[in-house]
Amino acid sequence: MAVLRKDPAYRLPGGCVGCYGFIAGRFDITCLFKKNLVRFSSKLIIQLTKLGRGAPVLLDVELKENTLLVRPSGELDLGVADYLRNTLEETLDRGQARNLVVNLAKVSFIDSSGLGVLLGRYKRLSKSGGKVFIVSPQPHVRKVLELSGIFRIMNECPSEKEALRKIG
Amino acid sequence: MRLINQMKLEFLSITANVAFARVTVAAFASQLDFTLADLEEIKVAVSEAVGNSIIHGYENAPDKFIRIIAALMPEELEIIIEDDGKGIEDLNKALLPAYSTDAERLGLGFVFMKSFMDGFHVESVPGNGTKVSLCKRVGTRLAQVSPEQ
Ligand SMILES: Nc1ncnc2c1ncn2[C@@H]1O[C@H](COP(=O)(O)OP(=O)(O)O)[C@@H](O)[C@H]1O
Ligand SMILES: [Mg+2]
Numbered sequence: 001m002a003v004l005r006k007d008p009a010y011r012l013p014g015g016c017v018g019c020y021g022f023i024a025g026r027f028d029i030t031c032l033f034k035k036n037l038v039r040f041s042s043k044l045i046i047q048l049t050k051l052g053r054g055a056p057v058l059l060d061v062e063l064k065e066n067t068l069l070v071r072p073s074g075e076l077d078l079g080v081a082d083y084l085r086n087t088l089e090e091t092l093d094r095g096q097a098r099n100l101v102v103n104l105a106k107v108s109f110i111d112s113s114g115l116g117v118l119l120g121r122y123k124r125l126s127k128s129g130g131k132v133f134i135v136s137p138q139p140h141v142r143k144v145l146e147l148s149g150i151f152r153i154m155n156e157c158p159s160e161k162e163a164l165r166k167i168g
Numbered sequence: 169m170r171l172i173n174q175m176k177l178e179f180l181s182i183t184a185n186v187a188f189a190r191v192t193v194a195a196f197a198s199q200l201d202f203t204l205a206d207l208e209e210i211k212v213a214v215s216e217a218v219g220n221s222i223i224h225g226y227e228n229a230p231d232k233f234i235r236i237i238a239a240l241m242p243e244e245l246e247i248i249i250e251d252d253g254k255g256i257e258d259l260n261k262a263l264l265p266a267y268s269t270d271a272e273r274l275g276l277g278f279v280f281m282k283s284f285m286d287g288f289h290v291e292s293v294p295g296n297g298t299k300v301s302l303c304k305r306v307g308t309r310l311a312q313v314s315p316e317q
Contacts, residue, residue, distance in 0.1 A: 077187060078183045115276070140208040144280070
């Protein structure tokens with residue numbers, strides 16, 4: 001497990017058993033991960049593969065001023081809900097994020113457990129007047145979001161740039 | 169109706185098996201002429217039912233079993249998801265949108281199962297398990313016109 005940390009606002013989420021984790025802030029690192037050469041640059045990346053605990057999720061988190069940009073990839077279901085919830089909560093606890101932009105472009109599956117995590121973070125941030133935006137969900141993921149009525153309270157945006165512009 | 173294929177699956181009540189169950193059922197379902205969108209909807213419904221068995225039925229006990237039986241007919245897929253958990257006290261209430269016995273949850277699982285499948289039925293005896301029956305028919309959606317056409 002390699003831990004590289006520059007921004008003290010972030011730390012590896014605790015309590016993850018049987019996982020590989022990386023964390024890197026504003027670094028350029030090249031490393032061997034599961035026999036593949038992986039390169040991370042200028043971004044905070046949390047990589048986690050949970051052994052025996054559901055499909056792997058990759059969570060890419062970046063703080064831009066007071067907005068937390070989150071780019072999960074993989075399948076957001078019950079198997080990863082706790083990890084996702086804890087990571088986002090810890091990141092929000094440590095950082096100065098007021099708003100949240102969730103880029104779903106690389107999410108291939110979501111169910112009500114995954115949605116619950118997003119709605120929970122919405123509840124937290126909206127209490128202090130923060131905004132939450134959903135960016136570019138794939139069509140079948142969008143259908144689940146639509147059916148849940150989530151778009152009645154969260155805005156959808158075609159790009160992160162547009163979401164950041166709206167947050168202002 | 170003529171049975172083409174059938175499968176039975178039994179697995180432990182751990183959350184890793186939510187993905188295992190939905191992928192397995194979708195792979196089995198793909199022997200029929202379902203669209204990719206249909207398969208995605210089947211996956212959501214299976215995830216919700218299996219997740220419910222784990223969280224509600226077995227209250228997160230990891231050493232219990234969940235059973236799935238799936239059958240392929242020429243025009244439809246039938247899925248039964250069953251647990252021997254605590255069962256549902258008030259089924260009418262449980263089926264209401266946004267109703268959940270867990271304040272942290274959304275109460276949308278049954279809503280998704282019902283909306284994404286063509287047939288949906290729940291049987292439950294308090295203290296004696298829950299059985300969810302789902303059915304998906306092939307080719308019920310209108311053909312989608314792509315933007316290029
Ligand atoms: N397999 C099950 N065993 C026991 N109770 C269940 C089961 N499935 C559903 N329930 C009950 O029905 C309620 C509604 O289920 P659902 O619509 O999936 O919402 P949620 O899972 O978010 O609570 C649950 O809160 C639970 O009380
Ligand atoms: Mg549920």
